[in-house]
Amino acid sequence: MTSPTAHLRGVHRQAPPVGLRCADGHVTSDPALWRCPDCEAPWELAAAPEFDPRAIDSTTWSLWRYAAMLPAVPPVTLGEGGTPLVPVAVPEGEFLAKLEFLAPTGSYKDRGTAVVVSHLRAVGVEEAVEDSSGNAGASLAAYAVAAGIRARVFVPAHAGAGKKRQIAEMGAEVVEVVGGRGAAAAVCRRETRVAAYASHCWNPLFLSGQSTCAWEIWEQLGGAGPDAVVCPVGQGNLFLGLARGFAALRRAGLVAAVPRMFAVQSMACAPVAKAWRAGWPRPVAVDEGVTIAEGILTSRPVRGDELLRVLRHTGGAAVVVADEEVRAAQRHLRGAGLSVEPTSAVAVAALPLLRDQIAGAQVVVPLTGSGLKTL
Structure with missing residues (x-):
């Protein structure tokens, strides 16, 4: 198997990638691999901390109060979590x-995006792509710009105009694809040869x-x-x-x-x-x-x-x-x-x-x- 991030442009690793495994037991730590290349199954975390109420950071009211129960990466945060x-x-x-x-x-979507983008920044990824009907793309656009990561979001052409505008105004490139969500995903995945796939579906x-x-x-x-x-x-x-x-x-x-x-x-x-x-x-x-x-x-x-x-x-x-x-x-x-x-x-x-x-x-x-x- 190739070395982690070998195929991605502009990668300067600053922290160890998170270990991943699939249901068939294949393992990797390469963020360029968005699914298992052997069985095409989604990855799971190879190891994750168990929940410990004593480890809750009571001084923080965002999802990062549970940082001890999440993969250990420096957080990229916009204050997500803590909702009524x-x-x-x-x-x-x-x-x-x-x-x-x-x-x-x-x-x-911001809860998941914050953790994904925190990991991408920690391993030095500089460009990420996502396919979305709107909310996931808007979330990636915001967290990517906060992390200094370039983002491109592939959306169905018929997706809501307000959501597409939100993605673009946060600085991400919006790529409209004729067809449904499946068509947008297929076009997006072709770009994973050079950019990290910040997929809310697979990661x-x-x-x-x-x-x-x-x-x-x-x-x-x-x-x-x-x-x-x-x-x-x-x-x-x-x-x-x-x-x-x-x-x-x-x-x-x-x-x-x-x-x-x-x-x-x-x-x-x-x-x-x-x-x-x-x-x-x-x-x-x-x-x-x-x-x-x-x-x-x-x-x-x-x-x-x-x-x-x-x-x-x-x-x-x-x-x-x-x-x-x-x-x-x-x-x-x-x-x-x-x-x-x-x-x-x-x-x-x-x-x-x-x-x-x-x-x-x-x-x-x-x-x-x-x-x-x-x-």
Whole structure:
């Protein structure tokens, strides 16, 4: 195997790369390899610290209060994390909303991006690429400029104009690709020969950042976990980060169980829900379709098998909602003082479908993206 970062332009390593392994046991520390070249599976961290409540930095209220539980890299931070957990009552139901749309770039993606970009800077990467329908690209653009890394973001040409403008105004190059998310990803990956792939879909460090959301919820609930979490799912990175974060708390003996995890998808593109209903071990590719919830327009999630395992192991379920239900939920959230983009409202729209399963439960719903992005 070639040496770490051998193929990337302008790399001047300043710190050891993070060790990675795949499910088949192949290992690497090369950030130029965005997936295992032998089995094409996503990487996982070869080693990661376990959760230790004594190691929480109580002087810091950002995700870096959990730095001791994250891969050891000097942080690139814009103040991500530390989002409120507030009670909400709308016609769809009552729940605790985790206000992830209050992140620096207006979406939950900032948690994962902060950890990924911190690692890229630590190993001396000077150029990164990403494919995105908007939020991940905007997040990478902001953190890359803060880290002194050049960024190019490949977006579907039909992606929201506001999000494309946000990416460009942060200094990243926006490359529009005709076709859906899959087409943008395919074009982007051709650039990984010369630039690091800062993929929110493939990079396990992104999931490490998302796990901090579960740890915050645990702290905000006074050292307890909720009964259930209802989450919009495309690639499912927040869903998996939350599940992994709560699993770390369970291993530490701090919660009795991982909450019941419920995945919500758009009727226009629901590979996870389809596989869930059919009892399949992993999703198969579906057509992307058209939906106002463009942030979860994913035809085949990279970690789809893990998504289904989490649903089954926690006693959760996967459901789908139509755009008209999403619009109603978005409108009701505005009436409660919370302006979110359509993708954020997907989980709230599903609450009536889950009423029998979550009756009497303490339910957390992450609100993932700001409504300001779609004005």
